[in-house]
Amino acid sequence: MLTLTSEVPIWAHRLPAGVKLAVLAVVTMALFRLQGPLPMAMAFAAVAALTLTGGPRFARQAAAMLRPLWPFVVLVGAWHLITRDLAGGAEVILRMATAVAAANFVTMTTRLSDMQRVLEWLCRPLAPLGLPPARMALALALVIRFIPVLSDRAGQIAAAWRARSPRRPGWRMVAPLTAAALDDATHVADALRARGGSV
């Protein structure tokens, strides 16, 4: 499964995941406290510099991960242009981009398995409520395993549709796909039971 962890190894990959997440939490909270376009520009520059320490390829990947923010940037920009509050607009856009870029930085420099370990650690208090870490780990593994299986199934359904119809299947694919997910869930429950899966 494709993850968002960057394959460009940089120094931050070696830091413990828990530390990175704790720092990120503090930074994000600080960003929403910080006021004024100038301090915000400095915060953005700091995260940009942090990202650039990973080299040009790493920085390009990081920039690509900010792309989904564009519509919001345009929207906020236009809004503040109309209200003639450009400084305010810059502050909002910079804060948004800085917060997202900082979080992406942690995602890009932390392996999936390490993140999973932190998640399991965070969920430990839930164990008495019927969610022991082993169950959680099994559930995560099952999802990662079945995304490509269901995705193939979606492809087969689309192919079966196109073989008999000139139109694209569109939303009509969702019903058979949901049925397939239900069927698979029943079969997988059998397979789990067959190997003693009542964790």
Place this chain on the structure above:
Amino acid sequence: MEKNLTHIALFAALIAVLGLVPKIDLAAGVPITAQSMGIMLCGTVLGAKRGALAVLLFLALVAIGLPLLSGGRGGLGVFAGPSVGYLIGFPIAAFVAGLIVERWQASIGVSAFVGAVVGGIVVLYAFGIPGMALVMQKSLPEATTLATAFLPGDLIKSVLAALITQGIARMRPEALLSRT
């Protein structure tokens, strides 16, 4: 017990796959993504508790770094962006949609539609709009104006989610866990 776990896991995978399938063209040529329909279906098909857990599991995988949100988004960044309220609202939306289908024994199509609207629109927007207002630093009425742009698409998704739930009730009556 295994059955609960596998249903939750498979529906988490279903939400992800619905984000991967190419955008669905509505009759008007307006593209919508099927992912939020997956959130509604988790509730209307699996019921409140299992549906919410499936969505939480999906979000956990997004948070630990899998690009499973529609458009290949994922990682911690999405929880710092303008959509954070919607993400937080997802499991609650599924829970409410499921609760309505479980408790209100009207015909499955009707209660699934109402469940999808109340859970997938009313509840979801109640979380999504303040989130957007916070990150983009707009007032609630301003953020609400922005959110209404998505209302027609989400209403259509509610209709589709209800139709699909109704179809499942017909195809796999025993599998409709929200009603068993």
Place this chain on the structure above:
Amino acid sequence: MPQADTITLTEASVTLAGRPVLHSLSLTLTEARIGIVGRNGSGKTTLMRLLAGLIAPTSGTVRLGDIDPAKDRKAMLSRLGILFQNPDHQILFPTVAEELSFGLRQMGLPAPEVAARVRATLAAEGREHWHDAPCHHLSQGQRQYLCLLAVLMMEPQTILLDEPFAGLDLPTQARLARRLAALPQRLITISHDPEAVAACDRVIWLEAGRIRQDGPADTLLAAFRTAMTDLGAQDADADL
């Protein structure tokens, strides 16, 4: 490998969603190679799930030795393994090593020992490079083989095989058949294809949830083939 326990069905019936699927079956299974044949919908798969303890009989009893398969799941793990028809329904984990480890961990073995056993098994099979491979990248035949390895690692006395050759190309079928034939375990093969059970010591022919015939492979399968050919020759078969 200890002698496999006798499987005994006593007037076992199964009703699914109000529809009777198996009618009062009584069987004593002791042979090393047993085949179960029947048409689609004859109740073969339900019988397999019943033998495995994945479902309990609606009435009557099922016993493996003195164990109730549906009740004592833990005891069943070392006694009976299942190779499901579709490997994609059986493989639970993203990578090969995780998949092979799961059953052993469920049997209560400590993690380091499980990891060592997984490496040893893959090495013995000449598949060390599979260790971290995503299961999804394996071919259909390789996935089936991975499922078999996962079952074999738990060292059950009996293995249930549900249409083991369906969907495999001919060389893969031949390889799997050879591998299965060499196993010391008791094998119960379920198939609609008489070829798949031709080498069995005993074959049971299931029809509409009842035993139509029970006996040695050669005579029974000859009758089965004739019946299937006759059915196939009829036109406008209402139950197609």
